[in-house]
Amino acid sequence: MDAPASPNSGNPNPQYRTAAIDAFLAGLSPWELIYLRSHFRDGRPKVGGLASFEDLPAELVCITATEHLRLEDVLNCRRVSRAWRAAWDCEAVCSALCRYFFPGLVEIHAEDQEQASARDLFLQEAEQFLRRRHGNPLQKSFIVWDDAWSSEVFRNNRPEGDDEDAPQSNILAPPQSHQSLPVVYGDGKVAWRPSNTRIIIDDLRTRQRQICSFSQFYLSGLILNLESVTKDLLVLVAKGGNTVHVWHLNLEEWRRITLPARFSACYAEAERAVFVTAESHVVSWNWGGKALDLGAKEEANLGVLKNSWSHNPPSIIWHPIRRSTLFISFVYHHIGAHICNREVHVLKYEDGKPVKRFTEIITCFAETDLSLTNMSVWLTSTRCQKMNSHGLYLMATVCLEYPPTSTFSSEIRNCRPVAVASVAFNVLTEAFVQRHYLNANGNPTEHFHRSEEVAMAVLSDNWRSAWGDQLILIGQRRCDPCTRWFQVDYHSSQAESSGPGPDISERQSEVNHYIDPSERGDVFCDSGFMVFTTTIGMLVWAFCDVPELPVLQSSATCP
Template sequence: MQITADQPAQRAPASPTHDRTKKQAIDNFLADLSPWDILYLRGRIRDATIVLSGLQDLPPELICLILSYLSVKDFRSCRLVCKAWATAWAQDSVLARACRNFFPGLLETYPTTPGRQLFSMAVNKRKKWQRPFSKYTWMRWNQGVSGIFRESTPPPQLGPVPVDSWYPSLYAKEKLAWQPRLDRVVVDDLQTRERHRFLPPGGAMAGIQFRLVCISDQLLVMREANQPNRKIFIANLNTKEWKTISLPGPFATAHTEGKTVGIGTSTGQIVAFTWGGKTTQLDLTRVQTCPPGSERLFGGVANVLPHPTQDNAVFGVWACSRKISSFKQISFVVVKFEDGQPVWWATEDIPNPRRHANKDCNQESYLGLSFACRKSDNCGSFALGIYRSQNQVQTLPSICYRCLPATRVGDWGAVSFNVLTQTFKHYEYRSSRPDLLWIGSPQPHLTTGRELLFVDAHLWNEDLLLAASTIDGNMRIDLHLQTIHAVGSGFSGEPRWAPIRLRDPVHAARTRIFQDDDFVVVPTIGGVVMFEPSDSPSEGRPVDNFVDALETHQPLDRWKSETVILIKDDPTSEIPSARVTLLQLASNQ
């Protein structure tokens, strides 16, 4: 016999009077039974199985409400409790809500795909980077005939021509763009193995020189290499057409998505360009890019993020700080523009780890901050800020235990913004290498020893990829990589990356790393290293080889998007501040 209790959601709440009447009716019923009837009834009750309402009996709307309070790790654990719970959590509407909560922009990117399929796809992408090892491919820069990439119009050289690329390279959407010289760009597609070469209008003899800025699956964006730095060249990757636009101020930042480009100048203006459309300077007269009482960071320069599906929409992002008592709060201001006019505005703060510090603690605290605003997934997310909490110029980022908030569990953090859902997300990371030092300077890494000096960071699918360099007593420079999963993500384990032997300290300090769903890409002077997760390691290590050249090249450069910010003063300290020590370290010969 099985007795199933009524579901609470299917009946109205009983009043106290109703409960008393019901109990009285039961008592009257039992009073009319003979002893044999009572014995029979007791046996039936003893052998009965009482089944209460479970999670599977709740409507999907209530399960989605519970889901809003869970992390990815909690959600995946709930699906393993029992078969009934697995069925309840696997409903299409529940999985669609899970995608919306945990993977912003996924539903908007694939609106016709079922939630079950999307959730499985998102989890599998993250599981890929849990493999224990990595394999790498070293590819030498070659401007001649390539045995790897095919071209519709081969170059005049009969064979390979190894070269050095002293200028910043770019990688996005499986496309690797690099420059053998300042008057040309080579774009290699790592998936299709096709190569395209781009020369300025009029050919190399026109005397135009440019630097790579950004790349999408449709556009290649470059800036003029010389002053006044106000001219932008845009090439269509499919048709190889060129367009040129003039900026109202010197170039500072640019981002591209699809056929839209957003550009910020060093004097504060913003320009949006759409291929096949028009060039628009945004109206900033009614925009408050810095809250009252705040100080602009990075010179007040904005990062401009295009919208993946709206050609007329871009988002301007500014970083600022404001003093709260003896603390500094770092904030991001995000403004959406449509057809050049502001239509939406929001701010988001980085939690200050010393916001509730012990009053008797006089320890200085610093925040290393990256404001590159690079893409962090293929569903409309950008990493507004990647940051790290650290104290004075020591290799340990420890903060006074009496001051550290109980809610904070990591030394690294990131704030992302999704342009499709217009929502923010915070992530925390606990690194196994607390000896990494972020000096916040693009100066060459000239300190010797086994100190790890921060080089670059890239957020992708909520995983944080860090790059740091070391220099030994023989001036051998190695670049080390580390992948960290977000705290509470439920993912563990990361690939072991083979260290890369670099050429010189100047290159070590200015290296950029890239990641997408398929590769980790590390361009060097002599070539590019492409990593993939693997179940077995590759033999050896990548080494950047030398090529004899008589030319004198300009050094690698990029817009300074990293800094170290003092977020808590030490008013009683008589020793030089950590910032001064950091600058001394950066200029140490």
């Protein structure tokens, strides 16, 4: 049989040419193969007619990322070569990556005169996002409650004229028991009330302590509940009443606001606050200004179908850039001919007037393999919680499927495992986001030890907190000893279906190890910290650069 002719013999058949090349390579000596390989590595043979990745236009690079790659894959692609990095660092590509992976990120920096490039925005946000996703804080510390004037962790300047050697007992009353300690969190500050006459505000960013004394209210017979803290304000509410007392942390001055009905909820940010009453009045207020009833209850009912109702008061979302803009959300149930819809209505207000309405039908479990006639879905509306630093807010969670014939008293043990989903709204892109979640171990549903635990978790007011792509469920003291982590189900996303979601079960186990079920409190999340409170102290995870905190003790010595 004759040997194949040279690849340049002119035969256009690709199979023939491939066979000729194989025969040519088979006849080369080892030295000649090494010589040929070095030439290809140096790029001496010029290949024409084929485009490499770096030759692709920005539009095709964006399509590659959004339709086929996870966030981790994009970052790995940047490490392939300098040419690939240059292709990914194109401003148009990075802007598209920001809008896809982090909606609202470009918008929140659009008015910044010293705006960083889209590349820097994307890389910085991706680093923070993945650090949170995998549960790798920069610092971890357990801080025991200590209401001394200055503690081992937090420092406080003594009042002017006080002798440094003077006893501290003349400044603070003896501490009471910290059982069921009221704690709130905001902007890196933890406010907690050790007694009925004072509140301690500990700043995790500066390790400074501030003390608010309100003994004058207590002596007059007024009991104040701790409701909210921001970088500027501390909000207290008369127990069971309609009066709100606000203390400015920097000016150390008080303001009093009288509401049209009994207080229900407070949404505070910086020097502004919105108060919601038990009758769904929405009152906007800011320091130095007057209170304004927005009339949101009447406005919300204008666009609601018949046979619809809302069990919970409205929730408030602040616009992160425009101080005159806020959003009010209502969650409605609607009974039709053969269906029961659940809808989220969001009203946009500018300068105290409604300007736009957004509506979303909740379809989190519409594609489940269970027949809608054989199951019910529990929807739990919640206080709007900030989920990231670029405009996303959690408004409701959807959980618990079980046969409609079952009852809490008799057949609840036959309910199906919990499936968790969330409904959120981005105030910068003005778009809804619905998500499915997996537990930290990667299972599609979270199995509780007993069905009663499902009911208690779903019906609890403060059972969840969220940040980024994580949803944290606080175990109930009496029946559920665990705090559970949920991750977004990336297999339900086309762009993130190429690999498994992160496994942070080790971090979940660590939290449950350090926090005894009988001492568990709440969990708070923001861009800088995760704070898990207990009756004896708080477990702090720091994801930002802050003064060094005490190192987390080993399990043998942990309180």
